[in-house]
Amino acid sequence: MTPPSQRKRVLSGMRSTGKLHLGNYVGALQNWVGMQDTYECFFFIADWHALTTDYGDTSHVKQNSIEVLLDWLAAGLDPDRCTMFIQSHVPQHAELHLLLSMITPLGWLERVPTYKEQQENISGKDLSTYGFLGYPLLMSADIMMYKGDFVPVGEDQVPHVELTREIARRFNQFYEFRGKAVFPEPQSLLTPEPKLPGTDGRKMSKSYGNTIMLTDPEPVVRQKLKTMVTDPARVRRTDPGNPDVCPVGDLHKIFSSRETMAKVDAGCRSAGIGCIECKGWAADSLVQILNPMQQRRKKYEDNPRLAWDILEAGSERARAVASGTMNEVRAAMKMSLEYEAPSSAQGAK
Numbered sequence: 001m002t003p004p005s006q007r008k009r010v011l012s013g014m015r016s017t018g019k020l021h022l023g024n025y026v027g028a029l030q031n032w033v034g035m036q037d038t039y040e041c042f043f044f045i046a047d048w049h050a051l052t053t054d055y056g057d058t059s060h061v062k063q064n065s066i067e068v069l070l071d072w073l074a075a076g077l078d079p080d081r082c083t084m085f086i087q088s089h090v091p092q093h094a095e096l097h098l099l100l101s102m103i104t105p106l107g108w109l110e111r112v113p114t115y116k117e118q119q120e121n122i123s124g125k126d127l128s129t130y131g132f133l134g135y136p137l138l139m140s141a142d143i144m145m146y147k148g149d150f151v152p153v154g155e156d157q158v159p160h161v162e163l164t165r166e167i168a169r170r171f172n173q174f175y176e177f178r179g180k181a182v183f184p185e186p187q188s189l190l191t192p193e194p195k196l197p198g199t200d201g202r203k204m205s206k207s208y209g210n211t212i213m214l215t216d217p218e219p220v221v222r223q224k225l226k227t228m229v230t231d232p233a234r235v236r237r238t239d240p241g242n243p244d245v246c247p248v249g250d251l252h253k254i255f256s257s258r259e260t261m262a263k264v265d266a267g268c269r270s271a272g273i274g275c276i277e278c279k280g281w282a283a284d285s286l287v288q289i290l291n292p293m294q295q296r297r298k299k300y301e302d303n304p305r306l307a308w309d310i311l312e313a314g315s316e317r318a319r320a321v322a323s324g325t326m327n328e329v330r331a332a333m334k335m336s337l338e339y340e341a342p343s344s345a346q347g348a349k
């Protein structure tokens with residue numbers, strides 16, 4: 001455990017998408033839980049980011065934020081060891097976003113890879129909005145606000161951190177606070193992203209309807225596993241299979257013990273086990289991980305006010321840091337909120 005005074009600061013967020021699935025867990029949440037005693041962690045629920053694609057109907061955003069928080073707490077994020085907050089409760093993020101938008105060349109945003117990709121892939125929504133183009137800039141404001149040393153990201157998010165570094169550099173070129181740069185340039189902290197297929201073998205995603213949710217009760221997990229696709233070459237029970245090309249094999253690699261994995265590997269390749277038996281073992285491994293999470297979640301489900309209070313306390317801590325940063329930003333831009341007597345040159349005019 002790193003002593004608190006020596007910890008580097010980490011900032012990361014998740015959109016308000018509602019209940020989380022195993023893909024969210026292994027792709028981010030599990031890493032966050034492990035960072036709490038090594039870094040000074042700020043984790044935020046990005047409800048404004050949810051609006052960049054779902055602006056038409058905002059009726060679920062707040063409840064979705066709570067569901068995300070419940071899953072964070074269930075997974076082991078601890079309010080005594082990290083700060084969890086909600087983006088829209090720290091309005092300084094919007095102010096910094098606006099100020100950064102003044103210095104950000106349009107081309108920098110248009111070339112962010114996810115901009116074009118998502119515009120093409122998300123159908124049925126008009127994404128030709130300023131909010132959608134500007135969401136990587138809002139993300140930069142989120143990161144810069146806390147002067148984070150590191151941003152834990154997967155490979156596909158690295159361009160966003162790069163953009164943040166460029167914007168921080170540009171801001172520091174234009175403005176300084178008491179002779180010093182206001183913003184450090186944050187580093188990407190590449191986190192492991194094990195391949196986690198959904199029940200149909202494609203990447204696990206709510207939009208594919210192939211998820212195993214952190215809140216799925218045991219019978220649902222077992223049922224989902226039963227219908228999960230396997231190595232397509234293993235048609236009959238007597239055909240040998242290959243766990244390296246089987247989505248169930250991928251689940252075992254992430255969640256099962258070494259002993260179980262060894263049994264799967266030998267049994268599958270020799271046709272010594274059937275897929276039903278193998279899926280049962282995978283379900284056992286998942287249930288072992290999900291059960292304690294669901295027990296922790298229940299405490300907050302039974303008393304949602306507890307969870308809300310955690311979010312509010314975290315947002316207050318975040319606002320204190322954000323307020324300090326914005327004081328520096330405004331002063332650096334010669335726009336502080338304090339009274340300043342007119343200079344003699346101005347007074348003479």
Ligand code: SF4
Nearest residue numbers: 241246248268275278
């Ligand atoms: S035995 Fe297991 S790893 Fe092998 S094909 Fe069947 S489900 Fe996949």
